[in-house]
Amino acid sequence: MAVKINMENPKTGEHLHGFYGFSWTTFFFGCIPALFRKDFKTFIGVFIILLILALVTMGIGSTVAMIVWAFMYNKYYTTNLIKRGFQFAGTHTENELASSKLGLTLNPDNCKTFTQNTPTSQIIS
Structure with missing residues (x-):
């Protein structure tokens, strides 16, 4: 089951869900979710691939x-x-979970809640 994560583009202020x-x-609708997410290049590419596979394999290849x-x-x-400049904008725990599931490392470029932990040896009392 898919899990939503809030995303924000700091340059444009645009908010989306990742x-x-x-x-x-x-699974049920093929390339249609890409269309609703305004991911037009992916929609067109997947539509063409599914159409070709359906024609060549009588529907079995497109199902797979x-x-x-x-x-x-x-x-x-x-x-x-x-890659388009959006950052994880959920709570830090949500961001850590999402990045681990996606195989990404959190850093200041991809996470709004990222903080650099200072080693305790460098803290001056």
Whole structure:
């Protein structure tokens, strides 16, 4: 099941939801979720691939591709948001969980709540 994570682009102030986990909407509706998320390039690319696979394999190949794509799409979408300048904007715990599920390391560029921990040996009383 997909989990939402708040995302924010600090340059534009735009707020979106990122997702991680299995995408049931992609499983049942193929490329349509990309269209609703305004991910037009992905929508067109996946639509063409599914159409070609459906024609060549009488529907079996596109069904298999939709199952595989359902496991991949949320991670693909959210990492592309980060590449476009968005940052995780949930609580720090939510951001840590999302980044670990997506295979990312939190840093000041991709996380709004990131703080650099100062080693205790450098703290002056």
